[in-house]
Amino acid sequence: xxxxxxxxxxxxxxxxxxxxxxxxxxxxxxxxxxxxxxxxxxxxxxxxxxxxxxxxxxxxxxxxxxxxxxxxxxxxxxxxxxxxxxxxxxxxxxxxxxxxxxxxxxxxxxxxxxxxxxxxxxxxxxxxxxxxxxxxxxxxxxxxxxxxxxxxxxxxxxxxxxxxxxxxxxxxxxxxxxxxxxxxxxxxxxxxxxxxxxxxxxxxxxxxxxxxxxxxxxxxxxxxxxxxxxxxxxxxxxxxxxxxxxxxxxxxxxxxxxxxxxxxxxxxxxxxxxxxxxxxxxxxxxxxxxxxxxxxxxxxxxxxxxxxxxxxxxxxxxxxxxxxxxxxxxxxxxxxxxxxxxxxxxxxxxxxxxxxxxxxxxxxxxxxxxxxxxxxxxxxxxxxxxxxxxxxxxxxxxxxxxxxxxxxxxxxxxxxxxxxxxxxxxxxxxxxxxxxxxxxxxx
Amino acid sequence: xxxxxxxxxxxxxxxxxxxxxxxxxxxxxxxxxxxxxxxxxxxxxxxxxxxxxxxxxxxxxxxxxxxxxxxxxxxxxxxxxxxxxxxxxxxxxxxxxxxxxxxxxxxxxxxxxxxxxxxxxxxxxxxxxxxxxxxxxxxxxxxxxxxxxxxxxxxxxxxxxxxxxxxxxxxxxxxxxxxxxxxxxxxxxxxxxxxxxxxxxxxxxxxxxxxxxxxxxxxxxxxxxxxxxxxxxxxxxxxxxxxxxxxxxxxxxxxxxxxxxxxxxxxxxxxxxxxxxxxxxxxxxxxxxxxxxxxxxxxxxxxxxxxxxxxxxxxxxxxxxxxxxxxxxxxxxxxxxxxxxxxxxxxxxxxxxxxxxxxxxxxxxxxxxxxxxxxxxxxxxxxxxxxxxxxxxxxxxxxxxxxxxxxxxxxxxxxxxxxxxxxxxxxxxxxxxxxxxxxxxxx
Numbered sequence: 001x002x003x004x005x006x007x008x009x010x011x012x013x014x015x016x017x018x019x020x021x022x023x024x025x026x027x028x029x030x031x032x033x034x035x036x037x038x039x040x041x042x043x044x045x046x047x048x049x050x051x052x053x054x055x056x057x058x059x060x061x062x063x064x065x066x067x068x069x070x071x072x073x074x075x076x077x078x079x080x081x082x083x084x085x086x087x088x089x090x091x092x093x094x095x096x097x098x099x100x101x102x103x104x105x106x107x108x109x110x111x112x113x114x115x116x117x118x119x120x121x122x123x124x125x126x127x128x129x130x131x132x133x134x135x136x137x138x139x140x141x142x143x144x145x146x147x148x149x150x151x152x153x154x155x156x157x158x159x160x161x162x163x164x165x166x167x168x169x170x171x172x173x174x175x176x177x178x179x180x181x182x183x184x185x186x187x188x189x190x191x192x193x194x195x196x197x198x199x200x201x202x203x204x205x206x207x208x209x210x211x212x213x214x215x216x217x218x219x220x221x222x223x224x225x226x227x228x229x230x231x232x233x234x235x236x237x238x239x240x241x242x243x244x245x246x247x248x249x250x251x252x253x254x255x256x257x258x259x260x261x262x263x264x265x266x267x268x269x270x271x272x273x274x275x276x277x278x279x280x281x282x283x284x285x286x287x288x289x290x291x292x293x294x295x296x297x298x299x300x301x302x303x304x305x306x307x308x309x310x311x312x313x314x315x316x317x318x319x320x321x322x323x324x325x326x327x328x329x330x331x332x333x334x335x336x337x338x339x340x341x342x343x344x345x346x347x348x349x350x351x352x353x354x355x356x357x358x359x360x361x362x363x364x365x366x367x368x369x370x371x372x373x374x375x376x377x378x379x380x381x382x383x384x385x386x387x388x389x390x391x392x393x394x395x396x397x398x399x400x401x402x403x404x405x406x407x408x409x410x411x412x413x414x415x416x417x418x419x420x421x422x423x424x425x426x427x428x429x430x431x432x433x434x435x436x437x438x439x440x441x442x443x
Numbered sequence: 444x445x446x447x448x449x450x451x452x453x454x455x456x457x458x459x460x461x462x463x464x465x466x467x468x469x470x471x472x473x474x475x476x477x478x479x480x481x482x483x484x485x486x487x488x489x490x491x492x493x494x495x496x497x498x499x500x501x502x503x504x505x506x507x508x509x510x511x512x513x514x515x516x517x518x519x520x521x522x523x524x525x526x527x528x529x530x531x532x533x534x535x536x537x538x539x540x541x542x543x544x545x546x547x548x549x550x551x552x553x554x555x556x557x558x559x560x561x562x563x564x565x566x567x568x569x570x571x572x573x574x575x576x577x578x579x580x581x582x583x584x585x586x587x588x589x590x591x592x593x594x595x596x597x598x599x600x601x602x603x604x605x606x607x608x609x610x611x612x613x614x615x616x617x618x619x620x621x622x623x624x625x626x627x628x629x630x631x632x633x634x635x636x637x638x639x640x641x642x643x644x645x646x647x648x649x650x651x652x653x654x655x656x657x658x659x660x661x662x663x664x665x666x667x668x669x670x671x672x673x674x675x676x677x678x679x680x681x682x683x684x685x686x687x688x689x690x691x692x693x694x695x696x697x698x699x700x701x702x703x704x705x706x707x708x709x710x711x712x713x714x715x716x717x718x719x720x721x722x723x724x725x726x727x728x729x730x731x732x733x734x735x736x737x738x739x740x741x742x743x744x745x746x747x748x749x750x751x752x753x754x755x756x757x758x759x760x761x762x763x764x765x766x767x768x769x770x771x772x773x774x775x776x777x778x779x780x781x782x783x784x785x786x787x788x789x790x791x792x793x794x795x796x797x798x799x800x801x802x803x804x805x806x807x808x809x810x811x812x813x814x815x816x817x818x819x820x821x822x823x824x825x826x827x828x829x830x831x832x833x834x835x836x837x838x839x840x841x842x843x844x845x846x847x848x849x850x851x852x853x854x855x856x857x858x859x860x861x862x863x864x865x866x867x868x869x870x871x872x873x874x875x876x877x878x879x880x881x882x883x884x885x886x
Contacts, residue, residue: 155783
């Protein structure tokens, strides 16, 4: 069944798809750090399988696209100068370095990664005593670009960057990784809505979840950036039952940063005065930047910004339209500030949260103290001891306005979840998303 | 006289051009940090003047392009949240911060800057106790993109980034700057050679030199990145007689970094083992990556890499072709690693050079101990005490092979200098550059 067949299929369709994207973890090749050259070898596909899905979609949504049946090629190997042998252990000792940390980045040839990888390599996130291995996941199409990225990393001579490997098979690239930054996703095609994107990208994140489950560190921390990121994160964690669900994050940090900036602008203060900013819910237009609990100079925002009409009617829109305005002005999406926010999200997990403050992350809701529906990924306020883990903040307040908006985002995420039931192992997908809630300027 | 007229003019031509790019520093508007909004006002041009140049160019070189006569517009003002008032002095004291440093970046809407600005804002270059003001210089055409960049800087919430202003008039943007990173330059048009580029970009750097001379800090450090960067730096310093010529640098750090990486690859060591790497001469294909003085693990390279044929015949080409290979693979020029190398060049001036090592920078030759021609900008080995200044390294050795190649780059820079005599105030330009020596992959 070809892509062309599917795009002209009826709006309510029953179809069978053959997946060739699933690779056996047993076949995962160990990478060698000794060879300078590398190759991509075609691999057998022992787990190709048929499964049947019934999917009911509304009239705006194109039918899901079949997974391509081309032979998957793969090989994750060290790149160039990073293949040199050296006694890192001795260096760790003489330099008082920590043990090497393995970080995988998907969509590694894209613009967000092009900013993020250099931040990671520079020590900005993990500090000046943390050597790092970067494992770059790309696609067959982007393989040459991946090599280009690796070359630029070589030429940057970052002392902490000890290994770079590139590959297109998540079962190889994710091996032993302690962090997985899942940035790569298919962009929305013309006319495609959230539901269509959910299915296409959901399949990618289901596969990557399986790969993480098979080969990553048992305590890997996963940050999902590719949209729709909350539900992608849910799909990913459902496909990785051996990794704690708590370890999966959907990035809402850029929204948080933008919200802080807009409050600062309105209040006439510098942005470092704004704290306790929560983004509740989905990374979509139903998201709720929380001005009830946020503070400016330690004082509740509503006491500082007296223009409550602005808070209720304009603030959220200002935050959400930021990406769209940026594309208009700059002609590109906000790759640099997105990369900054990913680095922020990571730093928030590896450094203790300042006393009394918190940060937002889209995390698994089961056991949450707010009464939000279980078993979805929802942005909520978190605090960390800096050990990579976090706890949900208890001392937040709600009013009717806030609860009503949180409920709307919750309902949306429950609907998205029904849309991807075929990808979470929960039966038959049923998609009834009422409206397009993609944030302006996002793919 | 229009651009079209000039491009079809005879190969040896006498022409008169009217410059409207020269602005009076006296008219420079002081920026206000109080207003959130800003505007661009057309400005009078009190110093418009005619001057006559005779230029003899070889048959490959298009005639110089006239400066556009459109009314220059300008206004450099604070952007968005960076217009907030706050008592930075109090913060400097409570946080033990240093005094705010003013850094101007030209070509601020371009890709190299898009990496560099975030590095500067993060504290990667000047350290965690150095608040910074970024002054972004763009063009009328790129003004909206400049706003986009400033928006992304806002959304990044960097605590050290205290001011961002944007503008298109160097007489305003350069006011009181302690660093000027001159990245912006016109790219090479189809069929244009180095001589054509020299004239077009030389005019930009002459203007920026005048502006720096008029309004920048008296000890401003200037790093020229826009190509042809050595001669652009010479033009710039000649137009800024009140700023020490020693303060002007042409960026050859990316070449140095690439050379280190290639030596590491050949020797089978990690790149942090390579030291004492000099790039001599011009940032062009006549540049000389010096394997005679470079060391690997403290041992002269020629004792470690026994394949001297490779060193003499392949090494330089490997370094120089890097940019071209990268464009092939990645489809873009090396913005990220160029930004890294600019940050490296700055760090090398503000942190003490490690004992026994050095770094390369294109600097003014007058008084150099190597016998290189006076009064050009030539990449040479430097050491710094970390005070922003540097001294040339004396303990380097030369052999016939090295001297011969240095002489070739020197001859080229002297020829480039003759080409831009009309821009350095040294009379009549005469352009006889024998070949196209642009580095592959560079604009």
